Amino acid sequence: MSHPHRAARLERRVHDLVGQQLGSRGWTPRVVAHTGYGASRAAGPSAGPSTGPNAGGWVRVLARVILAPPGTPSAARTDGRGWRRFVSTAAAGVPLTIDLGGETHTVSSGADGYVDVRLDAALPPGWASASLTVGAAAPVSAPLRIVGPDTSLGLLSDLDDTVIVTMLPRPLLAFRNAFLVREDERRAVPGMAELYDEVLAGSVDAFVVYLSTGAWNTARPMTAFLDRHGYPAGPLLMTDWGPTSDGWFRSGQDHKRTTLRRLFEELPQLRWLLVGDDGQHDPTLYAEAVTAFPDRVVGVAIRELTLSEQLAQVTSPAPGPDVDDPSTRITVRAPDGHALAQALRDRGILPGA
Structure with missing residues (x-):
């Protein structure tokens, strides 16, 4: 070994x-x-x-x-x-x-x-x-x-820049948000809590889970933030920022990719609505999930960053799926939760629409 x-x-x-x-x-x-x-x-x-x-x-x-x-x-x-x-x-x-x-x-x-x-x-x-x-x-x-065995819908949501304004890739601002700012001083993304409420209204027993590359150290205060802003309760699946057996830092992409696959395999009765943002790798990771599990994803909702958030990202937002990508037909994009909800209704993806 x-x-x-x-x-x-x-x-x-x-x-x-x-x-x-x-x-x-x-x-x-x-x-x-x-x-x-x-x-x-x-x-x-x-x-x-x-x-x-x-x-x-x-x-x-x-x-x-x-x-x-x-x-x-x-x-x-x-x-x-x-x-x-x-x-x-x-x-x-x-x-x-x-x-x-x-x-x-x-x-x-x-x-x-x-x-x-x-x-x-x-x-x-x-x-x-x-x-x-x-x-x-x-x-x-x-x-x-x-x-339960009769539950049929899973709602998987990213955290940073999807439900909470973070602008994570900008180093100094990320440091400020993670290490200095109280959770009750941070801002929620408009309309996302209402979107999730509408999803649950159409499937009251839906399983809600939050998947993030954030550190486990922030899980408890992040849970308090979600509760305070009206987001549905659910497990937070985060990661450790420390070194691994292979290197100095853990891969956030690998964490999300591995966790997605585990959830799909552990709970085979669920079809998933995957929600993320275009600031990092969510569009690519979710497109991979649709390709690997084509019958298990009911929709993909990508929150588009604002202009100021894009500038803070330094790099360009993650591109959308290719025309031939199977996720294209079930992916919607919009700048906030209100617009995403309308887009999901228009596509017939939102449960109860």
Whole structure:
């Protein structure tokens, strides 16, 4: 087996050293729970047998274990300046107890403190929760969105410049937005929350999920932002900005591409409405998804950046699909959620139209 990249080895040594120092000062592990998801029965080729006590049901539990000073409450804060979210110390190899529907599982946090585990579970469709515990700390609740066998629609949305004004590729502005600005000071993209409400009005049990190249450190405050601006609740599937076993930085495109494929394979009963923007790679990635899963995408909605956002991007907006691309017939483009909703209605894509 090849050795991890030197960046990953360096990060691990720094975490170990800092962890030892903080542990000697009384810092202890705490768990930060993220919203997970699952299915109430077997879904996908890797779901296992559909017999037994859980009848093939499963959940994906998402969390992170970090070190916290004495007196820190079990629940993490969701407000505050962004930079404080990026100085947490990961706690690797910490046992985490997961109480799920009366059954107990024990797993260990990964190299960067992350927990991403799929477990068998017999939970009904809708919202549920898992109880997560590390050491002697109080249990923390992790929300779970369980997709039922009769659910037929999935709504997948990007975050940056799709639902929240970010202008991410401009380095200085991205730094300001990510590290300095409170989430309640950031602006929502006009009309997007109303668009998603209209989608859900036509399919009330639709599974909503947000896919982003943003860091997991921002997931909790981003969830608060979505709730405050009226966006429907759903899991946020984000990434780690740290080094990998192959290099200094993770690939945002690979994260989105891999996650899209996983969702399509895990939840084969769903057809998807994919929503993104033309500032980065969403049009290309969504076109690839349509090509790979031609019967699984009901529509693609691309929010076009404003002129000021295009200038902030430095590079030109991502081009649309080619004429021969199968995604062309189901792709609409518009500058905001109101216009996208009308375009989806005109094309007969919006459920209930």
